[in-house]
Amino acid sequence: xxxxxxxxxxxxxxxxxxxxxxxxxxxxxxxxxxxxxxxxxxxxxxxxxxxxxxxxxxxxxxxxxxxxxxxxxxxxxxxxxxxxxxxxxxxxxxxxxxxxxxxxxxxxxxxxxxxxxxxxxxxxxxxxxxxxxxxxxxxxxxxxxxxxxxxxxxxxxxxxxxxxxxxxxxxxxxxxxxxxxxxxxxxxxxxxxxxxxxxxxxxxxxxxxxxxxxxxxxxxxxxxxxxxxxxxxxxxxxxxxxxxxxxxxxxxxxxxxxxxxxxxxxxxxxxxxxxxxxxxxxxxxxxxxxxxxxxxxxxxxxxxxxxxxxxxxxxxxxxx
Amino acid sequence: xxxxxxxxxxxxxxxxxxxxxxxxxxxxxxxxxxxxxxxxxxxxx
Amino acid sequence: xxxxxxxxxxxxxxxxxxxxxxxxxxxxxxxxxxxxxxxxxxxxxxxxxxxxxxxxxxxxxxxxxxxxxxxxxxxxxxxxxxxxxxxx
Numbered sequence: 001x002x003x004x005x006x007x008x009x010x011x012x013x014x015x016x017x018x019x020x021x022x023x024x025x026x027x028x029x030x031x032x033x034x035x036x037x038x039x040x041x042x043x044x045x046x047x048x049x050x051x052x053x054x055x056x057x058x059x060x061x062x063x064x065x066x067x068x069x070x071x072x073x074x075x076x077x078x079x080x081x082x083x084x085x086x087x088x089x090x091x092x093x094x095x096x097x098x099x100x101x102x103x104x105x106x107x108x109x110x111x112x113x114x115x116x117x118x119x120x121x122x123x124x125x126x127x128x129x130x131x132x133x134x135x136x137x138x139x140x141x142x143x144x145x146x147x148x149x150x151x152x153x154x155x156x157x158x159x160x161x162x163x164x165x166x167x168x169x170x171x172x173x174x175x176x177x178x179x180x181x182x183x184x185x186x187x188x189x190x191x192x193x194x195x196x197x198x199x200x201x202x203x204x205x206x207x208x209x210x211x212x213x214x215x216x217x218x219x220x221x222x223x224x225x226x227x228x229x230x231x232x233x234x235x236x237x238x239x240x241x242x243x244x245x246x247x248x249x250x251x252x253x254x255x256x257x258x259x260x261x262x263x264x265x266x267x268x269x270x271x272x273x274x275x276x277x278x279x280x281x282x283x284x285x286x287x288x289x290x291x292x293x294x295x296x297x298x299x300x301x302x303x304x305x306x307x308x309x310x311x312x313x314x315x316x317x318x319x320x
Numbered sequence: 321x322x323x324x325x326x327x328x329x330x331x332x333x334x335x336x337x338x339x340x341x342x343x344x345x346x347x348x349x350x351x352x353x354x355x356x357x358x359x360x361x362x363x364x365x
Numbered sequence: 366x367x368x369x370x371x372x373x374x375x376x377x378x379x380x381x382x383x384x385x386x387x388x389x390x391x392x393x394x395x396x397x398x399x400x401x402x403x404x405x406x407x408x409x410x411x412x413x414x415x416x417x418x419x420x421x422x423x424x425x426x427x428x429x430x431x432x433x434x435x436x437x438x439x440x441x442x443x444x445x446x447x448x449x450x451x452x453x
Contacts, residue, residue: 028439039358039436243336274333285333294342302348346418347428353414354429357407358436363367364403364410365433 010056019048022075024313029077043313045075045087053095066095067104076316081304083312086112093129100132106139115312117303118181120145134159138166146181147174148192157201164201170194170213175220182299186227191220191252197259204263211259219253219275246277246286265297366395368403378442378450379433383411383426388442388450 021027022042029042053066068091075087092104111123123143129136135158142151149171157164171194179189195213199206224247226234234244252275260268269292276283357364368385371377376396380386384404387396411425418425437443442450 039360243338246336281334287333287335288338289336290338290340292340292342295344298344298348298352299342301351302344305348305351346420349418350414350420350425350428351432353417354410354425354432357410357429358432363369364406365368365436 010054012052012054015049015051015053019046021046022077040077040079042075042077044077044085046073047071047075048073064095068093068095068101076313078312081301083115083316084111084113085316086110096132100130100134102130102132103128111143113316114143115304115307117300118145120150145173146177148172148194155201160203162202166199166201168197168199170197172216175215182303186230187222187224189220189222191255192216193255193257195257197261199261202263206261207263208259208261211257211261213255213257213259215252215255217253219251219255222247222250222252222273224248243288245280246288248277249279250277250286250288251275252288261296265295266293267296268293366399368399371396371399372438372441375440375442375452378444379430379437381430381444381446381448382423383407383429383433386444 024043048071051068055064070091072089076085089109091107093101094104106126106128109125114120121144125141126139138155140153152168155166172192175189175191193213193215197211199208252273254274256272258270271290273288376389377385378388385400411422414425415422434443437453445451
């Protein structure tokens with residue numbers, strides 16, 4: 001409902017609880033627009049919006065002020081090959097006379113399941129933003145991942161103004177789950193790790209120098225049983241053969257990992273382990289230092305590539 | 321008493337350094353290069 | 366006229382070899398120009414990708430087709446493996 005007063009050149013518009021329901025057929029978000037550019041689609045849930053907008057003209061330019069309250073309920077959808085379900089969010093923003101949209105109170109987003117290749121569940125984020133400066137402040141963000149917790153807090157991100165620190169705390173991540181989901185079947189692991197990952201958000205993306213993880217007591221077991229050809233290749237070189245003999249049943253009591261991460265996704269994990277292989281040298285202690293170089297972004301992508309978004313929704317929402 | 325056999329366990333631990341580089345199958349690399357064709361602003365899809 | 370408009374009008378679609386093909390024949394000169402330009406650029410991209418990963422252009426094009434089918438928008442056309450035009 002809009003009214004505009006020509007003479008005084010003022011006016012206002014009222015948007016009252018317009019609720020848009022989504023579903024997998026006719027009411028997909030992409031169906032609401034003829035030329036839907038984004039590879040984003042919303043297949044379930046609803047979007048409620050209330051807003052007031054007022055405008056007046058003063059010395060030849062228009063001053064716009066307003067407020068927008070937005071409610072997203074149980075949204076499910078995907079952006080490119082990332083998929084999510086049970087997304088709830090409340091967001092209240094004010095358009096101040098000075099121009100930028102500023103969040104009135106911290107906005108909140110909760111996501112039941114976010115599939116980035118690995119399942120991230122119970123994600124809860126509180127943030128506020130000011131599109132003028134521009135600034136995004138993440139008060140708190142936490143999520144469950146691989147049987148453990150990931151969390152970060154008090155990040156003030158100002159694009160284009162130097163680096164921003166974002167220390168991510170890791171708690172009780174299950175190594176067995178990580179290895180099961182990301183590595184080949186030849187290797188299995190057990191044990192839980194916790195630590196701190198001091199990420200830095202810079203102009204060319206995310207990086208980290210001294211990430212630090214450590215295994216919780218009592219440690220765990222690594223077991224690597226390569227397929228026959230690999231085993232055959234390993235057997236030719238005595239030193240590597242011994243290393244792989246150790247790895248066939250390595251019980252570690254301590255594990256400390258230093259992590260470096262680069263914006264292109266390449267990550268170096270310098271692990272130092274202390275343990276024993278009960279079947280070797282009557283249990284002589286063995287320090288094992290595997291340095292692992294892996295591209296985290298490629299790993300996640302290869303996990304996403306192996307499932308299509310439509311299969312994801314078939315088992316999450318039932319077929320359309 | 322029964323004789324117990326003491327096997328001297330060498331206390332000095334063996335140290336093994338291992339370098340492992342995990343390369344991703346080609347499909348991931350090919351997909352990464354094809355991504356730009358599917359970007360919103362590409363006129364090639 | 367750009368590729369997306371031509372697709373939206375059902376004039377062209379994603380062929381099963383990774384290139385753009387004519388759904389409606391004979392195609393107008395304008396549509397032919399768009400298809401020719403897009404296919405040349407795609408071929409160059411496939412060749413570069415093939416070189417970087419030492420596989421053949423056809424393998425790259427085949428992977429592109431797989432993704433093109435799943436990302437083809439509702440109402441646009443793609444060719445099934447048998448060569449029949451299918452409207453999503």
